[in-house]
Amino acid sequence: MGKGIRYTDEFKRDAVAQVKERGYSVKDVSERLGICTKSMYDWIKKFHEPEAPSADISDQAQENRRLRAEIRRVTEERDILQGAL
Secondary structure (H helix, E strand, C coil): CCCCCCCCHHHHHHHHHHHHCCCCCHHHHHHHHCCCHHHHHHHHHHHCCCCCHHHHHHHHHHHHHHHHHHHHHHHHHHHHHHHHC
């Protein structure tokens, strides 16, 4: 049994873009291109880049830590000043 048709990486990336960027379903794209849905899911796993919001979450977590530290410092300063009165 042969391996079937070999598709270029460009073709695969375009197929993945139809699903991820244009919002088409995997089933629709697979049927239009004449490939099985398993291949589409494999291509998505291989070629889809993770979305950027994970970097935003990391930045937000870092900002939250900085703000908490600042709140602790300001609270300590306030308590010291209240004790001086």
